[in-house]
Amino acid sequence: MDSPEVIGPSLEDEISRCVPELLLQSDLDKTTVSALHRELELKLxxxxxxxxxxxxxxxxxxxxxRTDLIKRAHDAASTGAQQKKKALKKKPGCRGKTKEVTDPTRPKGPKGPYMMFCAERxxxxxxxxxxxSFQDIARQLGTEWRTMSDSVRAxxxxxAENDKTRYAKELAMWTPLSSAEMEKLREEQRKRKAAGGLQVMYKCSPELSKFLxxxxxxxRQALTTYLWKYFRKNDLMDPINKRYxxxxxxLAKLLEMSPQQRFLAFSVSKHINRHLTKK
Structure with missing residues (x-):
């Protein structure tokens, strides 16, 4: 059985190189992290x-x-001719295509042996x-799997075989949603996508407003920029591991944590979400 792919320095470098390029080509009023993720997968x-x-x-x-991206995105959006030009360039299957809605009642697919191991370990x-870090955990999982004895891997x-049996039984008893129900889900997805994007404005909680x-x-883009500047201005980056x-x-009061508590810098959004309400 092949060993699972673990992210390495070369792939990290490729991702780091491609992300700024994709952002420059993206309409920040509409693009999402998920859309950029898909673009990266296609590019790499x-x-x-x-x-x-x-x-x-x-x-x-x-x-x-690249804070100047916001200004360029808004300048482009304000010009009707440029918007039309962008629309003409779009082709089926390119960035921005809505992912096909799947039936949420469908039984969850079976896990392979490695995924079973990861879920447990x-x-x-x-x-x-x-x-x-997430990457270090992935590396450790990959190493443990590669060096695992045959008896443990068995x-x-x-x-995994038991999970396949479970899936087959559930699939045999499954009744798919009707066409009308699926269309309703697609409409909800279209509404969510229309309301998304890195430039969507949110109302700040009183605590966040005071902090800002x-x-x-x-x-979110402006908030992220502000927070990272705050981290650096106040020398909050962990000197040993800059990811933290x-x-x-x-900051601890805003994020409801103890002073001097360490957290992953790029996970700050999950701590700040409760302070944001979509308009």
Whole structure:
């Protein structure tokens, strides 16, 4: 059985190089992290589903360094001729195409032996080494799988076979949604996509507004830029591992954590989400 692919330095370099290029070509009023992720997969010809957090981090870094992207995106959007030109360039299957809606009631597909191993082992690694990055966990999982004895691996292969049996039974009993129900789901997806994008404005909670100096509304790109500048201005980046931020008293209060608590810098969005309400 082939060993699972683990992200390496060369792939990290490729992702880091491609992200700024894709952002320059994107309409920031409409694009999403998921859309950029798909573009990366098409550009690199690789499955990057295991590297979502690393890609999100690279997007955040690129947006922080290239704040002028917002101005260019808005200038382009304000010119009708440029909008028309962009529309003419779009082709079926290119960026922005809505992913086909799948029936949410369909039984969950079976896991392979390696995924069974990851599902069991990943939580244990995170508990044993809470400061380990996503990429380092992936590397450790890959190493453990490659060096695993045949007898231990056979256990996961047996678990995978049982999961295949489970899937076959559930699939035989499954009743798909009707055409009308599926169309309703597609319409909901279209509405969500129309309301998405990196430039969507959000209302700030009173706590976030105070943190931002009175700002009442902000988009995610501007908020991310502000936070990263705040991290650097206040020297909050962990000197040993720059991927982490050490919260000062003001930031800790906003994010509801203890002062001096470390957290992954590119996971700050999940801590800040409760302070944002879509208009």
């Amino acid at each position: 010809g690789r499955d990057l589903s295991q590297h979502v957090e690393f890609i999100r981090h690279q997007i955040t870094e690129a947006l922080t360094k 990943r939580p244990k690694i995170k508990k044993e080494k809470p400061n380990l 256990q996961y292969e047996h678990m 100096g009175g700002v009442k509304e902000i988009n 931020v050490v919260a000062n008293e003001k």
